[in-house]
Amino acid sequence: MSLQLLIVIIIGIVVAIVIIRGIYRFFFVKKETGFCGGCKACEFHPENMPKTK
16 A cells, blocks of 8 residues: 555645646746747748848
8 A cells, every 4th residue: 555655646646746836937038939839830840940140
């Protein structure tokens, strides 16, 4: 029984870390997107991305 409790506690800690990380990234991390901000094409083909700076 104590082994099951230990496994549940470990899984709970991992889930809590993932949720806290997701909340942090949602509110505090700025996304670096392309110039249009609409698609992911610039990430796959950076050579086609226009120079914005």
